[in-house]
Amino acid sequence: MKKNLKxxxxxELLSKKTNSKGITLIALIITIIVLLILAGVTINLTLxxxxxxxxxxxxxxxxxxxxxxxxxxxxxxxxxxxxxxxxTGSSGGTDTPSTNYETLASVAQPGDYVKYNTGISSVGENxxxxxxxxxxxxxxxxxxxxxxxxxxxTLGTDGENDLVAFQTSMNDYNNAIAMLNEKAEYYAQSSxxxxxxxxxxxxxxxxxxxxxxxxxxxxxxxxxxxxxxTLPSGWTSRDTGCQKxxxxxxxxxxxxxxxxxxxxxxxxxxxxxxTLSSYSPGFNFNVRYVYTSGDLYNYFLCxxxxxxxxxxxxxxxxxxxxxxxxxxxxxxxxxxxxEETAYELGI
Numbered sequence: 001m002k003k004n005l006k007x008x009x010x011x012e013l014l015s016k017k018t019n020s021k022g023i024t025l026i027a028l029i030i031t032i033i034v035l036l037i038l039a040g041v042t043i044n045l046t047l048x049x050x051x052x053x054x055x056x057x058x059x060x061x062x063x064x065x066x067x068x069x070x071x072x073x074x075x076x077x078x079x080x081x082x083x084x085x086x087x088t089g090s091s092g093g094t095d096t097p098s099t100n101y102e103t104l105a106s107v108a109q110p111g112d113y114v115k116y117n118t119g120i121s122s123v124g125e126n127x128x129x130x131x132x133x134x135x136x137x138x139x140x141x142x143x144x145x146x147x148x149x150x151x152x153x154t155l156g157t158d159g160e161n162d163l164v165a166f167q168t169s170m171n172d173y174n175n176a177i178a179m180l181n182e183k184a185e186y187y188a189q190s191s192x193x194x195x196x197x198x199x200x201x202x203x204x205x206x207x208x209x210x211x212x213x214x215x216x217x218x219x220x221x222x223x224x225x226x227x228x229x230t231l232p233s234g235w236t237s238r239d240t241g242c243q244k245x246x247x248x249x250x251x252x253x254x255x256x257x258x259x260x261x262x263x264x265x266x267x268x269x270x271x272x273x274x275t276l277s278s279y280s281p282g283f284n285f286n287v288r289y290v291y292t293s294g295d296l297y298n299y300f301l302c303x304x305x306x307x308x309x310x311x312x313x314x315x316x317x318x319x320x321x322x323x324x325x326x327x328x329x330x331x332x333x334x335x336x337x338x339e340e341t342a343y344e345l346g347i
Contacts, residue, residue, distance in 0.1 A: 101330040104343060105142050108133045111260035112336035114144050114343045116323065119190030123150060130339050132262045134204075134253070134322060141195075141206040142325045145257070147339070149267045149318030153183060155287060156301035156314040163234045169302035169312035170241045173274060173285040176301075177202055177247075178216050180272040184321035193345055195324045200257075201250035201271030201288065202322075210324050215272075218244040223276060230308030240304065242285060245276045250288060253322070254296070264294040269318035271296070281306035289317055 104114070112133040121127045131144035155172045159165025172179070180199035188197030195210035207213040223242035225231065231238065250273035257263035271288040275298060278284075284300030291297055302312035332346035 101332050101346065103327070104325065104329045104331050104345060105136060105327050107331060108136045108142065108336065108343070110134060110136065110256065111262055112343065113147070113334075113339050113341070114336065115334070115345065116144060117191055117193065117345070118187045119192070120187065123187070130342055131323065132260070133336070134256055134260070134262070139206075140204050141210055142327060142329075143204065143206075143322050144325060145200055145262065145322045146320045147262070148265050149269050149320060150187065151183075151319050152316050153180065153270060153319045154314060154316040155179075155270075155299075157312055158314045159310075159312045161233065161310055162312070163232070163310070165312045166232075166302050166310045167241060169314075170285065173287065173301045174241070174243050176270075176274055176287045177218055177244075177272040180270055180319070181212075181215050183319060184323070187321045188323050191323070192347060193323075193325050193329050195326055197324070198322050199270065199272035200253050200320045200322050201273040202253075203249050204252050204256075204322070206324055210326070212324060217249065218247055218274075221245050225304055226306075229304065229306045232304060232308045232310045240285075242276070245274060245285070247273055247275070249273060250296075258294075263290065264292065265318075265320070266292050267318045268292060269320050287315075 108114070110133050114131045114133060115128050116131040118124065118127050118129055123129055129150060130147040132147050133143075134145045135141065135143040155176060156169040157165045157172075159169075177199070181197070181202055184197035184199045186197070188194035196206075196212050196215075198204070198212045198215040202215045203212065203217050205212070205214060221242070221244060223240050223245060225235075225238040225240060227238075229238075250271045253271075254263065269290055271290060273288040275286050275288065276283060277286055277298060277300070282303055282305040284298070284303035286298035286300045288296055288298055299315045299317070300313065301315070302310070304310050330346045331343045333344040334341045336343045
């Protein structure tokens with residue numbers, strides 16, 4: 001009985017030993033297989049088409065492309081800001097657009113719309129006013145005129161048989177062209193685009209410097225009260241004080257504006273032009289103006305009757321300046337065909 005028990009114990013011991021070795025080998029094989037699988041997965045994740053290295057490479061490439069796009073966007077934004085500042089801002093527009101834009105002189109036709117920056121913030125929309133092309137040729141250069149009245153200008157003083165009032169109105173009559181042209185210069189001197197300014201109706205020809213060197217040209221003369229007129233009370237001389245009278249310089253602008261269909265604005269405005277008119281029994285000193293219909297009329301600032309009576313009047317009417325532009329002004333936007341698509345300018 002003991003012998004059998006002993007043999008059984010030995011057999012069991014041998015079986016356990018054998019089984020122990022078998023389990024270890026299988027585990028080793030399984031471990032190796034798992035490791036090979038993990039290695040394959042790891043290699044694929046690392047070096048495969050969508051692996052870590054490939055993903056990192058693509059991420060780096062995408063980053064560089066995004067950086068290039070950002071820099072390009074910033075450059076475009078900077079150019080846009082420069083164009084805005086140069087075309088409609090208030091800084092004077094000294095920046096040069098990076099795009100090789102066409103010049104206004106190369107594309108503008110009479111009647112085209114232009115957004116003109118006067119440089120005066122109280123005018124228009126922060127200084128920007130709609131103008132129209134008036135001339136674009138060798139004789140008159142590149143000129144634009146305000147599409148509507150920019151402001152109202154008063155000439156003359158009301159009075160009857162009033163020597164002081166008469167003399168005040170006569171002074172405005174004598175200096176009307178120079179006074180109106182001086183007003184126009186105000187809208188040119190603060191702009192980075194302008195060479196000179198004048199009131200519509202004055203001499204439009206330009207010099208080699210692009211300025212209106214003859215804009216104040218007037219017919220010289222002195223007008224005396226006729227001998228058969230009664231000398232007004234208080235007067236010691238028949239000299240009326242009228243130094244300059246009767247000019248036809250306005251006809252050049254009038255013809256050009258009619259051709260471009262920009263003579264009328266549905267507003268009344270002054271012309272830098274004067275005339276003396278006589279009637280029975282007196283005479284008047286007048287400054288011309290354009291009515292809403294486009295017809296030309298005269299406002300008489302002062303006058304004398306044959307019986308010695310004097311009178312003077314005050315009138316407030318609209319004002320349209322003409323601006324001579326630099327020939328190298330660029331068009332940075334717009335096609336000039338309407339007020340909404342007016343040419344936008346840049347340096």
